[in-house]
Amino acid sequence: MKRIRCPKCENYLTFDETKYKEGQSLVFICEHCKKQFAIRLGKTKIQAIHKEENLDENKYKDTFGYITVIENSFGFKQIFPLREGDNIIGRRCIGNTIQVPIETSDMSMDRFHCIINVKRNKQGDLIYTLRDAPSLTGTFLNNELLEDKDRIRIEEGAIITIGATTFILHTYTPQAPKE
Numbered sequence: 001m002k003r004i005r006c007p008k009c010e011n012y013l014t015f016d017e018t019k020y021k022e023g024q025s026l027v028f029i030c031e032h033c034k035k036q037f038a039i040r041l042g043k044t045k046i047q048a049i050h051k052e053e054n055l056d057e058n059k060y061k062d063t064f065g066y067i068t069v070i071e072n073s074f075g076f077k078q079i080f081p082l083r084e085g086d087n088i089i090g091r092r093c094i095g096n097t098i099q100v101p102i103e104t105s106d107m108s109m110d111r112f113h114c115i116i117n118v119k120r121n122k123q124g125d126l127i128y129t130l131r132d133a134p135s136l137t138g139t140f141l142n143n144e145l146l147e148d149k150d151r152i153r154i155e156e157g158a159i160i161t162i163g164a165t166t167f168i169l170h171t172y173t174p175q176a177p178k179e
Helices: none
Strands: 001-005 012-015 025-029 034-041 067-069 079-080 085-091 100-102 114-120 126-132 139-140 152-154 159-164 165-170
Touching: 012 025, 079 100, 126 139
Parallel strands: 085 100
Antiparallel strands: 001 012, 025 034, 067 079, 067 165, 085 114, 114 126, 126 152, 139 159, 159 165
Protein backbone atom coordinates (compact mmCIF):
# COMPACT_ATOMS: atom_id res chain seq x y z
CA MET A 1 0.00 0.00 0.00
CA LYS A 2 1.21 3.48 -0.83
CA ARG A 3 0.27 6.69 0.99
CA ILE A 4 -0.16 10.05 -0.70
CA ARG A 5 -0.99 13.38 0.85
CA CYS A 6 -3.78 15.68 -0.27
CA PRO A 7 -2.20 18.97 -1.43
CA LYS A 8 -5.04 20.99 0.13
CA CYS A 9 -5.72 19.53 3.59
CA GLU A 10 -2.67 17.22 4.00
CA ASN A 11 -4.95 14.24 4.74
CA TYR A 12 -3.45 10.87 3.74
CA LEU A 13 -5.02 8.60 1.13
CA THR A 14 -3.84 5.04 0.54
CA PHE A 15 -3.96 2.88 -2.58
CA ASP A 16 -2.44 -0.36 -3.85
CA GLU A 17 0.36 0.73 -6.20
CA THR A 18 0.92 -2.86 -7.45
CA LYS A 19 -2.28 -2.62 -9.51
CA TYR A 20 -0.77 0.12 -11.70
CA LYS A 21 2.33 0.47 -13.92
CA GLU A 22 5.15 2.98 -13.62
CA GLY A 23 4.40 6.17 -15.54
CA GLN A 24 0.63 5.80 -15.20
CA SER A 25 -1.35 8.86 -14.06
CA LEU A 26 -3.96 8.46 -11.31
CA VAL A 27 -6.66 10.91 -10.23
CA PHE A 28 -7.83 11.03 -6.59
CA ILE A 29 -10.58 12.85 -4.73
CA CYS A 30 -9.79 13.55 -1.08
CA GLU A 31 -12.44 12.09 1.22
CA HIS A 32 -11.82 14.87 3.76
CA CYS A 33 -11.91 18.11 1.70
CA LYS A 34 -13.17 16.79 -1.71
CA LYS A 35 -10.11 18.22 -3.54
CA GLN A 36 -9.39 16.46 -6.84
CA PHE A 37 -5.71 15.95 -7.71
CA ALA A 38 -3.55 13.72 -9.91
CA ILE A 39 -0.24 11.92 -9.47
CA ARG A 40 2.06 10.06 -11.86
CA LEU A 41 3.50 6.77 -10.64
CA GLY A 42 7.24 6.43 -10.86
CA LYS A 43 10.44 6.96 -8.99
CA THR A 44 10.35 10.10 -6.91
CA LYS A 45 13.05 12.70 -7.32
CA ILE A 46 12.65 13.79 -3.71
CA GLN A 47 14.75 11.88 -1.22
CA ALA A 48 12.49 10.97 1.70
CA ILE A 49 15.26 10.66 4.31
CA HIS A 50 12.95 11.49 7.19
CA LYS A 51 10.55 8.57 6.93
CA GLU A 52 12.44 5.60 5.54
CA GLU A 53 12.07 2.37 7.46
CA ASN A 54 15.82 1.57 7.48
CA LEU A 55 17.35 4.91 8.31
CA ASP A 56 21.13 4.97 8.71
CA GLU A 57 21.87 7.04 11.80
CA ASN A 58 25.63 6.70 11.17
CA LYS A 59 25.52 9.22 8.32
CA TYR A 60 24.59 11.96 10.83
CA LYS A 61 27.35 11.17 13.33
CA ASP A 62 29.76 13.72 11.79
CA THR A 63 27.25 16.56 11.75
CA PHE A 64 26.11 18.74 14.65
CA GLY A 65 24.07 15.82 16.01
CA TYR A 66 20.54 14.74 15.22
CA ILE A 67 17.21 13.88 16.79
CA THR A 68 15.32 10.62 16.42
CA VAL A 69 11.53 10.88 16.60
CA ILE A 70 10.49 7.63 18.28
CA GLU A 71 6.82 8.08 18.99
CA ASN A 72 4.18 9.79 16.92
CA SER A 73 0.75 9.22 15.43
CA PHE A 74 2.16 7.56 12.28
CA GLY A 75 4.34 5.19 14.28
CA PHE A 76 7.39 5.37 12.02
CA LYS A 77 10.85 6.54 13.03
CA GLN A 78 12.06 9.88 11.70
CA ILE A 79 15.60 11.27 11.87
CA PHE A 80 16.48 14.94 11.52
CA PRO A 81 20.04 16.31 11.45
CA LEU A 82 20.74 19.41 13.50
CA ARG A 83 22.71 22.41 12.31
CA GLU A 84 24.71 25.04 14.13
CA GLY A 85 22.48 27.79 15.52
CA ASP A 86 18.74 27.57 16.19
CA ASN A 87 16.90 24.43 15.06
CA ILE A 88 13.16 25.20 15.19
CA ILE A 89 11.16 22.00 15.74
CA GLY A 90 7.46 21.61 15.05
CA ARG A 91 4.67 19.97 13.10
CA ARG A 92 5.17 19.79 9.34
CA CYS A 93 2.67 22.03 7.59
CA ILE A 94 2.39 23.49 4.08
CA GLY A 95 4.26 26.79 3.95
CA ASN A 96 6.08 26.14 7.25
CA THR A 97 9.77 27.03 6.92
CA ILE A 98 11.23 25.39 10.01
CA GLN A 99 14.45 23.36 10.16
CA VAL A 100 12.90 20.23 11.77
CA PRO A 101 9.40 19.59 10.32
CA ILE A 102 8.09 16.46 12.05
CA GLU A 103 5.56 14.64 9.91
CA THR A 104 2.58 13.97 12.16
CA SER A 105 -1.12 14.58 12.54
CA ASP A 106 -0.58 15.34 16.25
CA MET A 107 -2.52 18.58 16.60
CA SER A 108 -1.17 19.07 20.14
CA MET A 109 2.22 19.82 18.55
CA ASP A 110 2.56 23.42 17.41
CA ARG A 111 4.01 24.30 14.01
CA PHE A 112 6.74 26.19 15.93
CA HIS A 113 6.98 24.16 19.13
CA CYS A 114 10.51 24.25 20.56
CA ILE A 115 14.05 25.21 19.66
CA ILE A 116 17.34 23.35 20.09
CA ASN A 117 20.31 25.69 19.81
CA VAL A 118 23.70 24.21 18.89
CA LYS A 119 26.79 26.33 19.47
CA ARG A 120 30.46 25.93 20.33
CA ASN A 121 31.96 27.02 23.63
CA LYS A 122 35.44 28.59 23.99
CA GLN A 123 37.03 25.12 24.02
CA GLY A 124 35.31 24.22 20.74
CA ASP A 125 32.89 21.71 22.29
CA LEU A 126 29.29 21.69 21.08
CA ILE A 127 26.68 22.91 23.59
CA TYR A 128 22.99 21.99 23.13
CA THR A 129 20.28 24.20 24.66
CA LEU A 130 16.52 23.53 24.65
CA ARG A 131 13.75 26.12 25.00
CA ASP A 132 10.02 26.28 24.36
CA ALA A 133 9.03 28.36 21.29
CA PRO A 134 6.54 29.17 23.22
CA SER A 135 3.95 26.52 22.46
CA LEU A 136 0.39 25.97 23.65
CA THR A 137 1.00 22.55 25.21
CA GLY A 138 4.55 23.08 26.47
CA THR A 139 7.85 21.27 26.03
CA PHE A 140 8.90 18.47 28.39
CA LEU A 141 12.48 17.42 29.09
CA ASN A 142 12.58 14.00 30.78
CA ASN A 143 8.92 14.49 31.83
CA GLU A 144 9.62 17.92 33.40
CA LEU A 145 7.76 20.90 31.91
CA LEU A 146 9.98 23.78 30.80
CA GLU A 147 8.92 27.21 31.98
CA ASP A 148 8.42 30.03 29.46
CA LYS A 149 11.86 31.61 29.91
CA ASP A 150 13.83 28.37 30.56
CA ARG A 151 16.96 27.71 28.51
CA ILE A 152 18.06 24.20 29.56
CA ARG A 153 21.36 22.63 28.56
CA ILE A 154 20.74 19.12 27.21
CA GLU A 155 23.08 16.19 26.71
CA GLU A 156 23.25 12.96 24.68
CA GLY A 157 20.12 10.84 25.17
CA ALA A 158 17.86 13.66 26.41
CA ILE A 159 14.21 12.65 25.99
CA ILE A 160 12.04 15.53 24.80
CA THR A 161 8.25 15.43 24.44
CA ILE A 162 6.27 17.97 22.44
CA GLY A 163 2.54 17.39 22.21
CA ALA A 164 2.06 13.61 21.98
CA THR A 165 5.40 13.12 20.19
CA THR A 166 8.70 12.10 21.79
CA PHE A 167 12.22 12.38 20.38
CA ILE A 168 15.77 11.69 21.57
CA LEU A 169 18.80 13.97 21.17
CA HIS A 170 21.96 12.43 19.75
CA THR A 171 24.94 14.76 20.10
CA TYR A 172 28.01 14.91 17.90
CA THR A 173 30.92 13.08 19.47
CA PRO A 174 34.20 13.23 17.58
CA GLN A 175 35.91 9.89 17.03
CA ALA A 176 39.38 9.42 18.46
CA PRO A 177 42.00 8.95 15.71
CA LYS A 178 42.88 5.30 15.04
CA GLU A 179 46.51 4.33 15.53
